[in-house]
Amino acid sequence: MPTEIDARDLHYRDLNRLLRARIEEGEREFILRNVNGQRYIAAGVSADIRIDLYGTPGLDLGAFMRGPEIVVHGNAQDGAGNTMDEGKIVIHGMAGDVVGYAMRGGKIHVYSDVGYRVGIHMKAYMDKVPVIVIGGKAGDFLGEYMAGGIIILLGMFSRYPERPIAGIYLGTGMHGGTIYIRGRVSEHQLGLGLKPHEITDQDEALLRKHLAEYCADFNLDLEEIMKEPFTKVEPYTHRPYGKLYAY
Secondary structure, eight states: OOOOEEOOTTOOOHHHHHHHHHHTTTOOOOEEEEEEEETTTTTTSOOOOOOOOOOOOOOTTTTOOOOEEEESOBOOOOOTTOOOEEEEEEEESOOSSTTTOOSSSEEEESSOOOOOTTTOOOOBTBBBBBEESSSSSTTTTTTTTTTEEEEEOOOOOOSOSSSSOOSSSSSTOOOOOEEEESOOOOOOOOOOOEEEEEOOOOHHHHHHHHHHEEEEHHHHHHHHHHOOEEEEEOOSSSSSTTTSOOO
């Protein structure tokens, strides 16, 4: 049976101390109820655990974590998955700014929209390839300074149908990684030197692999998602601003 913790009126330090104590005692499944803005939940945790979280977690959910699976039955605030190394965060609503900042591994699945500067400074190393899948739309600077990893933007489950699928300065400073967008994106939205490309058969296979897991998390139809062609955005060089510097 999962261990249930009522977070109502708990300071974020007290909630995190209680959670860590239960992990030290060997508990591996948790249900957190009445979460209301508590920060740093599961930050730095390396254990193989699952947390079902009901409410709205605060900043830096799962920051620096290695291994946990966190399922948010609601929205999440800024910084979810900050510098996470392994594990998975599933958000059944919207998420804020700088989601997945400097991710080095693991996965973040967001059902609906995200804010600004999501996926910036993402990195990949050897067999670690971080992945962010966004079911809705994204704000400006998506994938800024990406050095590796994959961002998939669907634009399907947004609360803002009047907005473009992504904001401006998409991929600004990218020198690694790939952004896949369901549908089309205007070149004026892209960072300097980037161009949209058609996907290859290899790209489609990769998309199907990651989106199959995303669909399983949210009970969605993969074939419905794949009906629309995808656009690929990736850097043409690993030093996009090399000519601006003397050395």
